Amino acid sequence: MSFEISALFRPKLPAPASARFKAFPTYNFVGGHNDAASIPVEALTAAAARVIAREGKSLATYGLNSGPQGYRPLREFIASWMAESADTHDSADEILITSGSLQALDLVNQLLVGPDDMVIAEEATYGGALTRLAKLGVPYLGVRLDDDGIDMSHLAELLESQKNAGQPVKFIYTIPTVQNPTGGVMPVKRRRHLLDLAARYNCLIFEDDCYADLVWSGIRPPTIRALDAEAAVAEGRSNRVIYCGSFSKSVAPALRIGFIMADWPVLAQILPLKTDAGTGALDQMVLAEFCKDQFPDHIARLRARLKSKCDMTIQALEEHFGTAAEFTAPLGGIFIWVTLPEGVDTKRLEVAALKEGIAINPGAEWTVDGSNNRRRMRLCFGNPEESEIRGGIARLAEICHREFGVPERISNIEQS
């Protein structure tokens, strides 16, 4: 009898991976990849040597003598950095190290929601958050955004109509500081307004903040979690914000180090859900050793480099797409959210561009209402080299012109 292994897989699995990895496309404007030249290779090498020589024997234990919340010196660094940079005063005990902030998303979803719940996400948001909710069968609604983030009157409408429909909202998922994909930063006043609405409708806020260290000005607003701290203490309740951060964008995505900041009742219930026996120990040790003296200088350099790539991308868009590409210059981060003229379908553009080695994120995958966002695309400028940015955008304009007739005219294409 022939043996068909896939016949034994359980039903309702996601679609299998379409192909094995071969190589990144030549012009890689997708994903959250970082700037290769900014990886602090020498400093990480030295940090690894130091910390392993000093503490390597603790690798003999699960959890590095720090318990299931993660390597204590790393949690202490995060606590001190959040206090210094974001006026957020949680201690190392309110931090759980996760395997990237993607694991934080999984854990928070597991803690809070199932198919009977309702979540509100920003109308344009991180595609990985939407696919996770969809996989769990959790319904979600999109709240309108403007340059300052969530439109509070629309949020109030949604919260009210959900309440009236007998399906109140469990949590609002927001990326307030360098929003993905718009690149905007929510001002403090709006953060407070968001907290007021969450309090009125008794829901939670899930604050996903992995780009916050990449605000060009180097000055980030206090976290929404910090803004709720005083009232939480005064009212003798838990903070209604669960916060997650990551070192993927500020140091390196391959490290897979993120974190959750939340009150103990939340962490105590998340810990049994984190069944991986701890996030990679060496990654945590090396990162903590590196960060304790070098993080501020490192991110200042990284920000300057990303800002210059951002400027270059904007220049290339203006040169090659002209007025056909509309966007608001991001306030930090690694991407630009572009709207193309009516009639352009960025899903089709993606397919055509990939054949020529250019990868883009089509807008439909980065929005709650995908079908109404087909003419948008997200371009990540973090990883491509300068010549690839210029060459890639020029070619993309040429392909878009060929497929959709926009931009109407093509400037002298720089082939590189």
Ligand SMILES: Cc1ncc(COP(=O)(O)O)c(C=O)c1O
């Ligand atoms: C908003 C947001 N959250 C979470 C993640 C996941 O990042 P990581 O798991 O690498 O920390 C990303 C990655 O791009 C993101 O953009």
